[in-house]
Amino acid sequence: MLDIKNLTKTFGDKKAVNDISLHVSPGELYGFIGHNGAGKSTTIKSVCGLLQFDSGDITVDGHSIKTEPIEVKKIISYLPDNPDMYEFLSGIKYLNFVADIFSIPVETREERIHKYADLFELTSDLAQPISTYSHGMKQKLALISALMHDPKLLIMDEPFVGLDPKAAKVMKDAMRELTDRGGAIFFSTHVLEVAEKLCDRVAIISHGKLAASGKMDEVLGNESLEDVFFELDEAARAESDNG
């Protein structure tokens, strides 16, 4: 579903992402873990076509983000870490705008908006301007907009930040439902317990380089994700300091 091959992205003199390769298969929930500034958001933004990268390639379902960006964007959804949205729109108008861009038929969009808004308990607030929403409500709205067109690949940057326990549970269920239908999810998180419980595969990035990746049980061995993460991060930090 998602293939990242030798991705490199620099900002000025700094290599934010250095020769990263990974693969996400259909039906997989793929966790992406790293410290602040490790290169998670840069990788995610490159996948979604928000950043142009220096070298390598990214393909989604066989379409390259470099040469066929629109084809890629038709089958993915992106949820940023801080969902800044058009605050002058009401929730429902924002969702209708997103549905227009994804060319979702009117009946389908109405059905899906109401399904997800009910699930996330946002229905009664849909007429309110987004400017009046709390962070959690914005996060829920962004999630609804991301799920609305039934994406093949859902890409999320810190999706659990700001969600209340019930919304987090609904979200986890929705994620599992999507992967059960053959979709794939690639998401970054700092909540290692969630990643350990949810993900089929995991990649750990440190200082722009991939420190480990693979099936969750292969990466963990007999250790917890927290222990593995700190060991790999320390090693990568030492390597980065030496070279």
Added chain:
Amino acid sequence: MVKKLLIINLKAMYSSMFNRNKKKNKSMGLPVKIGIAVLAVYVVAAFATMVVSFAIQLRDPFYNLGIGWMYFTLNSIVVFSICVITCIFTAQAQIFNAKDNELLLSMPIKPSSILLSRVLTLLVTEYIFEALISIPMYVVWAMGGYATVTGTIFFVIEFLLLPLMALAVACLLAWILTLVTSRMRKQNFVTLVISVIFLVAYVWLFSNLQQYIMNLVTNGSAIADAFRQGFPPLYYFGSAISDGNALHLLIFIAFAIIPFAIMIGLLSHSFIRIATTKRGAKKRQYHVKALKSSGHIAAVNKLELRRYWNNTSIILNTSLGGMFALVIGGYLLFSRSSALELVAVLSALLPDGNVIAAIVAAAFALTAAMNVLSAALISLEGNRLWILRSMPISSRSVLLGKLATHLEISLIPAWIGGILSIFALFTKDLEGALMVLILPTVFIVFIGIFGLIINLHMPKLDWTNELQPVKHGMPVLIVMFGMFALLAGLVLLYVFALSSYMNISLFVWLVVAVLVVLDILLSYWLVTAGARKFEALEA
């Protein structure tokens, strides 16, 4: 602490005006710095010239009538009015609705220090406005040989104190405005109405300024008496400077300082409550309604229209020309007789070709030059750029949707104004009617595309307030002054170089033809290279 906060506020103000891209750590290049300096010199020179011409007409008559104080009273009225009007909305944003109030209050900083730093920031901007008016006026007074040492000292003291009085009134009005509008759903509408009232009053005052000056000169003594009794603080202001009257200076100081101190006291006392009160209109209940679908360009267009109508600052800063186009059309239609008199005079002056139609068409083109919405539409995406960039919509459709918004906002009032002017002047003149519709149309298309192109080259996406790209954005300034310069250049080109070779009608149609060609070429660039430029913007 007040000093530190003041410096932060001033730096934020500077940054909002001049810093282009913090992420890329780009500072302004030399050409941009030179451009800004030239623009600043031009604005100051134009303003000073206007003030000086106004001052020269009043100085000697007032002095000779023995009411020299009236000269400075008028100075204080103009400064006071401008400071109050320009400060009300800024005070509302910086004191009552500032986003960082809660953050600062959570730190070990006295609320009074936060408040004082904000008030001093406002004061700095007021001193700039005051300097643009009062200094040229005092120089004119001194050049007449009327200045004294005492008067000059008193002028300096009063110069420093006059904005305090204006600030006290502006803060009071901003407070009332915040209380009145805080629970209203249509806050923007209220702000828009108030702003338009100020604007209409300003235009009306300015268009009749010469008549008022004549009235002042001929009826100076009677008007002076009315001012002395009706506006004592401003009378004392003038009298202290012109007559060197120390008692009047002390009375003025009291008038300036006491209201300011009361206002600061009241605001300090209530600042925590003001800053932390959650305001908001009654919740709108969602009722299920059938949704309507739109194509990509139409969806972006609807989005942009909602953004536009939702923000008074965007309306007032990017499309005043539309209001002026309606005013011109209405004036021509409803003051048809005086318009026809004007026509007769102008026809006699420039009898070659369809002069009147050319002048009316140029007037509508001039109003169109004040509509610079497209020059801000890329920057206005700000940190929401990820939405459009992560969805399956081509950059071409995004740019065309934005262009459509600019065209709707500019063309509709231009066409309404044009049609009104046709009913007033060109019912039997087909060429004239076509001219007043076609020239503004092709010019508006040109401005719309040019604005987007400039904004694609100079996007400012890291703003913290939507006002920044709209009010202080370099693309907006470049397009507005660029279009004014283009129109002025065309007029000069015809008057001084081409008028002996062709009549004005032919010249206007040639300009239309050139603009049509430019519109086609720039449209092509916009949907090809411009679209690539949009794709290269990093969200």
